[in-house]
Amino acid sequence: MFPFVRRRMYTSALPLVIVLLGVFLLARLTGDPTNLYLPESATEAQRAAFAEKNGFDQPILTQLIDYFKGVLHFDFGTSLRTGESASDMALRAFPATLQLAVTTMILAIVGAVIIGCWAAYRPNSLADRFSSLLSMTAASIPDFWFAITGVWLFAVLLGVLPTSGTDGALSWILPIATLMIRPLGVLTQVVRGAMVSALSAPYVRLARSKGASDFRVVSHHALRNAAAPALTVAGDLAVGLINGAVVVEAIFGWPGIGKLMIDAILQRDFAVLQAAVLLTAVSIFVLNIAIDACYALLDARVREPAKV
Amino acid sequence: MSTQIDMVPVKPTTAIVGEPDAGRRPGRSVWFRMLVNDRVAAAAAAVLGLVFLTAIFGPMLVGDMATHIDLDNSNQAPFTLAHGWANVLGTDPLGRSMLGRLIVACRTTLSVAVPAVVISAVVGSVIGMWAGFYRGWRETVAMRVADVIMSFPSLLLAVVVLYVFSPSAANIVAVLAITRIPVYLRTARAESAELSSRVFVDAARTFGASGRSIITRHVLPIVLPTLLTVATLDFCYVMLAESSLSFLGIGIQPPDVSWGLMVSQGRTYLHTAWWLSFFPGVAIVITTVSATILAAWARIAGDPAQRWRLTVPQKRLSRFTKTGKAL
């Protein structure tokens, strides 16, 4: 197992470096922040002082080297907006998004497995067709529209849920529902398809010929084999959750890292943007490695090649 | 993802002597018959066709209905003809007809989504097939590049790029296309790599076929159905992505209008004029659901081994799928 994980980490290192470099360049490209943070009437001296304080007067290469040095210590400098340490801000906002994302994925996976298995077990029934149509629709709904309609329906019209904020359990419902709807729809279809394949496989026939009950066939034999494609899609969806989080945090005012990034872009707060992006990119890489590790755990053929 | 026909778990494996030849590629009329046979997919195709027709001809037909400002009529409710048939879906704060704006937005939305999908499909597929066929360093490099692009949240990338380079329609298309290339790259590479190890490729090589001709003549036709299915599903994703960008303010800019932008603009009027945000969203959902259904149908129709399901009248198909499990 461990050599496998180690290998994956090495191959992930280069893309990570490229992402960091890309962020550096793109952030710089968004323009000169001087005009955003200093009033129009600022004098030359004040501008020069601002530039020197934030290291903008250095040649770009020096800035780059300083940047990478800082990355290794997870020090991105201070926010232009608030003066706080950029990494502190990023680390503070991250858990809020993580909570949303993890809860969403767990609910989506559990829901998809239950509905998908149930639908695959009785294919072509009315229930199966209905759940297929439902999951296809769910996978096609624009999350922002769903959020807005949800807010309108439950908060404005019915008044049972809050429109924004993070206090109280009720305020979690709409953000998670919004974030969850597309992954749930996609995953359900994938699980159903994979289970139908698995249930028609020869090893299921064999298990049945040994007298295994339906429950055992589904949960023990078929499910494990259906896990691999489902895992791939779940991984892609998890990455896409970051996108979704941006929208959800914007609409519901959730203080997560997506909101932080958008604000940082709009306000040209380089330091915060770099810190936030690095955190996101690293967690995505960790997630991908974890998924590959799951494959290895699930399927012996991945970790031990055939020997006669 | 399935139409109601995609439910049969197992195809009969016994060789039934005299079964119609499933290997020939079907002609036009057969495709049409297969489509008509599956009512749900046919409906989806009709809806999608309507959407495309609206995108092409709609703006011409509605004239200036979408831009005609009429402040006397602002924020009128839908489902009543009291304000003229043009306003049957309501009006916006400036009195412009919702129906008209929806139609014009259709063209804008599609004029971003379709080119983005076509570009990313072509570029991604070509590179993927090439990388998968030759393997070696080409494959590694292509996959690493795909990894880099895929591991970055596309929305963020789009926001940053568009912020830097200003959100024109062309830039949006370019950004969306680039972020979607890895999807086609990975699919094409995987299939191409699997095919390149098959015997018929070696056979082609033995009589001197060049790599490129093998790819074009052997690999491409086999990979094409999968790629088309992926493209149709990707179309949904790109539409949703463009809507999200416009919603965030970094996509289509006023005075142009897209469905995503309309949802965003209607947000502040949620309490008073719910239809401003509602209808554009419905339009998006209808289009994307239809595309998804059509993609599922295309997957069955494109696979010679599964095609038979679409040649049976639906009523009779249920007889084949009755499980009657004995064990």
Add this chain to the structure above:
Amino acid sequence: MTAVAELPPAAQHSDADPALRVEGLTVDIRTISGTVRAVDKVSFAAHRGETLALLGESGCGKSMTATALVGLLEPVAEVVEGTARLADVDILAADRKTRRKLAGPELAIVFQDALTALNPLYTVGTQLAEPFRIHHGMKAKEAKRKAVELMERVGIPQPQDRMKSYPHQFSGGMRQRLLIAMAVALNPRVLIADEPTTALDVTVQAQIMALLKSLRTEFDMAVVLITHDLALVAEEADRVAVMYAGTIVETGTVAEVFDDPKHPYTKGLLDSVPVNAVRGAELKSIGGSPPDLHSIPDGCVYQARCPLAREICRTTRPALQTVGARRKSACHFPEEVKSV
């Protein structure tokens, strides 16, 4: 012709009390172009300590007979008629729970392709222990112990170590042994082997068949061997039922049937084995091909290719009738076959 096995004493007992008695088994398949009868009124009996071979070419319905008996037909196929008595139960009429209870302890099947039949994600030990856990409710440890014993019995070296191995880590012959082990785990009364050696090379084939034979003796099982291989039937089977186009055309002991066939199809099969062939002489074969199941003719199924075909063959389907001591043939002119 390869040596025909000596008739073992077990094969000489009467038809009373066979382990498995199948009567009139009929299976229909719903296809796009109509319903097809894949198995038509098949009847046979299998006795303990004896191997019955179901012999026929591909597509003749022998595999479908087996899957129908075990209850694993695909959704498009259906048993429309017939009974199959096993341990005083008609398994074709029994409900799912009863059939599941019998699957393993009374009736077991060995499939053809061992690699796909084994679940690739679980260790061999887990899969071998499964029958014990399902039917005897054993705890994992005890079941694993039994699994090791099983592996040893079927001749897998170092069973204790290999319990933790996965199917893809075994060779083809070993995998087939594993399938056989799983099938005989609970000492079934009837073992159906569906082309168990088709995918293996000849030397391994011999080992597997020897294993099956010793297991048959040890557990006093009735073995139904499904195959298209004449040599295999001659070597390993005691009785044979020849199938053609979904029907049984001849039954009897292997020695008698192969020595003196009473159906033109059987004769044709035997003649097409190129033994004693002289260089330059034409090889014999049966002209034509098996009928399209969609359009089976009235009368005898073999009429199109039969050198003895006459008017009556085109109008009346010959029933499987007794033509000797424990021999049956579905032909109007069984005595003329030897002159073909």
